[in-house]
Amino acid sequence: MTEREQKEIFDSWLEQHKGILFKIIRAYAFTPHDQEDLFQEVCLKVWQSIPDFRGEAKPSTWIYRVALYAATVWVRGEKKRPPSDDLADIDHTLIIQDQSSNEQLDWLYEQIGQLDPVDRSICLLMLDGYSYKEIAAILGISQSNVGVKIHRIKEHLVRKSRETHQYGV
Amino acid sequence: MEFKDMQVIWDNQNNEKLYAINEEALHEQIKQKGRTMAQILNKFEFIMIGVNLFVTVWLFYDGITDGDPWVDYILPVAYLFYTVVMIWRRTQRKAEEIHFAPTMIGDLEKAIWQANYLIKQSKDMIGWYLVPLMLLVTIFTFFNRGFWFAVGFMVLVVPATYFASKWEINKFYAPKLRDLEALKETLLDS
Numbered sequence: 416m417t418e419r420e421q422k423e424i425f426d427s428w429l430e431q432h433k434g435i436l437f438k439i440i441r442a443y444a445f446t447p448h449d450q451e452d453l454f455q456e457v458c459l460k461v462w463q464s465i466p467d468f469r470g471e472a473k474p475s476t477w478i479y480r481v482a483l484y485a486a487t488v489w490v491r492g493e494k495k496r497p498p499s500d501d502l503a504d505i506d507h508t509l510i511i512q513d514q515s516s517n518e519q520l521d522w523l524y525e526q527i528g529q530l531d532p533v534d535r536s537i538c539l540l541m542l543d544g545y546s547y548k549e550i551a552a553i554l555g556i557s558q559s560n561v562g563v564k565i566h567r568i569k570e571h572l573v574r575k576s577r578e579t580h581q582y583g584v
Numbered sequence: 585m586e587f588k589d590m591q592v593i594w595d596n597q598n599n600e601k602l603y604a605i606n607e608e609a610l611h612e613q614i615k616q617k618g619r620t621m622a623q624i625l626n627k628f629e630f631i632m633i634g635v636n637l638f639v640t641v642w643l644f645y646d647g648i649t650d651g652d653p654w655v656d657y658i659l660p661v662a663y664l665f666y667t668v669v670m671i672w673r674r675t676q677r678k679a680e681e682i683h684f685a686p687t688m689i690g691d692l693e694k695a696i697w698q699a700n701y702l703i704k705q706s707k708d709m710i711g712w713y714l715v716p717l718m719l720l721v722t723i724f725t726f727f728n729r730g731f732w733f734a735v736g737f738m739v740l741v742v743p744a745t746y747f748a749s750k751w752e753i754n755k756f757y758a759p760k761l762r763d764l765e766a767l768k769e770t771l772l773d774s
Contacts, residue, residue, distance in 0.1 A: 459617050480688060523590055523593055
């Protein structure tokens with residue numbers, strides 16, 4: 416595959432599926448600096464994965480898997496990394512342009528962000544309508560394992576919602 | 585709020601308004617950072633092979649032009665041996681490289697395989713390359729430069745190289761491997 420072909424595929428994926436990437440960076444990174452850093456990391460992994468894409472899965476499923484893996488590994492590394500100024504001197508790749516917020520959605524992202532990185536992956540896939548079978552195939556774990564984790568996540572989110580409501584937060 | 589309400593909130597979001605992508609800057613970043621682990625391994629192997637080959641040729645040339653006795657050819661022969669071993673190991677690695685399932689677990693297993701490979705390479709470098717070669721160089725330093733040069737080399741360079749290599753494994757590769765294994769455990773844990 417030539418670099419030009421790779422770029423064409425990447426650009427078309429980015430155009431069609433940027434929503435997936437935005438959801439992932441919002442769920443895994445919480446400051447503009449971190450979101451930019453994670454966005455670059457995720458895009459890099461998606462770019463590198465293109466030569467391995469054989470068309471056996473839908474591009475959206477492929478992108479989800481690659482991006483979630485990149486985000487999960489990034490989160491674990493991020494905890495140990497000291498804050499850097501690497502991004503200060505370069506052109507920004509991700510621009511936050513709309514500050515208007517939806518409180519309920521912000522709350523939901525906040526709760527997702529507090530889950531374990533693996534559970535975050537499962538939660539995003541679940542909310543985006545992937546079946547147990549598809550989630551199991553994306554992650555490489557059993558459907559029963561997915562079922563157990565989803566049950567726990569749903570319970571956790573509902574409990575958190577009640578606590579928030581009860582204390583009027 | 586029940587879960588179905590959260591689903592409605594989720595389905596109604598539009599993150600595309602929240603962010604804009606600077607594609608030019610993104611491509612620039614990808615170009616700068618876009619080295620894969622496979623490329624790093626290839627580069628590492630090519631550099632090692634190249635350096636060893638260069639030293640071999642240089643030592644042979646030096647020995648021949650100076651008319652050195654046969655004993656002085658032990659060092660270039662050792663370097664030649666290591667060059668051949670490195671080429672052989674690279675061929676082995678290429679043959680051993682297996683394809684991993686296109687899943688998150690598959691990606692993790694690939695990363696674990698690569699980290700293990702790097703650790704094994706580094707350990708082998710210490711045991712089979714650095715230590716014997718350093719000892720050999722010390723012996724030649726003793727014969728060519730005298731006792732104190734040899735002692736200095738032995739006391740300073742050999743342990744420093746040994747501990748630097750060990751430090752590299754413990755500081756970078758081993759924690760990365762442990763982290764990846766812990767992540768795999770979390771993923772499989774129900």
